Amino acid sequence: MLPEFLSYGFMQRAFAAGLMIGVIAPLIGTFLVVRNYTRLADTLAHVSLAGVAGALMAGLDPVAGAVCVALLAAVGVEALRGRGNVVADAALAIFLWGGIALAVVLISLSRGFNVDLFSYLFGSIATVGGDDLIVIAALGALVVLVLGVFYRQMFMVSFHEDLALASGIRVRLVNHVLVALAALTVALSLRVVGLLLVGALMSIPVLAAMRFARSFRMVIALSVCLSLASVVSGLVLSYYLDLASGGTIVLVSVGIFIVSLLPGRNK
């Protein structure tokens, strides 16, 4: 017997999407958090808005638009950072502002999709369709697979870039793979929590997990558990209390983080 909230098709799809994003967001988020690079998620999320706007104008799938633009921006950020003449923060800021500016211009060019766009800003998990689920499942599986293949390199590069380089690891390639995976994750998460809160879903469960974990693997495992707990309880709460789902999910994760700060924990 399904609980009442799962008797509706839209809630079933919302849960399916939420659970998948709940797994991949902290997986990638862990590598961003330990490298002090969570602003990348925010930047890519804002840039994706331009992709969504462009796709809506052209009558294409908005998630596909977001994925393409976020990937391009990810490669751009890494190229700008890799050259060494722009510091990482500035490279991110340029893309963030550029993305918003482009989105605003596209929105002003075409009136009439403001409501749709709003759902990408704040998330609208209840409107996830069957096609969206297939895209999230396929690309989500790709993210997990690639991360599995590159796990050791990513650990080494995150721990110490120079050490990894001196051991013969192709650091630039690994960095590009990481930002590309982050771009995919961000674009897929837009419908669930909205672009303004994607970074939160990718980092807050990780920050809470770091308070309890005794190893790097445990940080990853625990952050996935905490993220899933936030998604499930956030969705249930938002259903019964008629709240915005994205905001509720993130508020639950903030609550978990606050609990993790209570004395008597790990550090």
Add this chain to the structure above:
Amino acid sequence: MGPRVCIEVKGVGFGYQGGQALSDVSFSVHEGEYLGIIGPNGGGKTTLLKIVLGLLSPDEGSVRLFGEPSEEFSQRYRIGYVPQGHGAEPFPASVSEVVWSGRFPRMGLLARRSPEDREAVGRAMEAAGVHEISRRLLGQLSGGERQRVSIARALASGPEVLILDEPSVGVDIGAQEAFYAFLGKLNRDQGMTILFVSHDVGVVAREVGTLLCLNKRMVCHGRPENIIKGDFLETVYGSHVKNVYHRHGNLKNAGHDAGHDAGGCDAP
């Protein structure tokens, strides 16, 4: 035939935007050698290490590792590197995870952990004395413990050469003594080739078999007892130096504010 050459540096020069950091540096490190590199801050010690490790490409000259040009050398795991600071940032990993990561380049990045890998990692942890803390988080360790983890990580790949950058920074005196004793033993008993950079002239002179003094160019290179005499400090570090004596009566340090032109010093 003498011992094999592990590292060969020939006519290396390197400049940053602010000016020339190194010019015309040439030396070789032979198998089993224990080489210390000293010199004032800004004298190019770390730059030279980075060039040897392949982290920087020299503007002039060349580096050969085990007979191969550095840029084509693919077996980097044969050289263990212990960077400065020992990961002072609290990275959320256990000691065991960090030491194992030193083994990854040798075992392949997808291969399963073989019994041989387990043995090598176990040996490295035991040699560096981190077996008992292998389940602790890096952030819970003291500077000395972190340093030992760093060494264990470098040893896990079964290197033939160990390169250390300022290994004693952030480590208390007692741990430093034990650490240098450990390095000396590694060199004597296992024939490990060691190259390390330090600003601590006293320690370097006491421990190493060969000394290389660097102040943007090579000032001297040879056995410490042939080099450390007379106006040696002034020659390497410039004129504003003070001699300080260790607990053990060794000459400890030279001024950090130096950086003047070194003048000549007879290279043996």
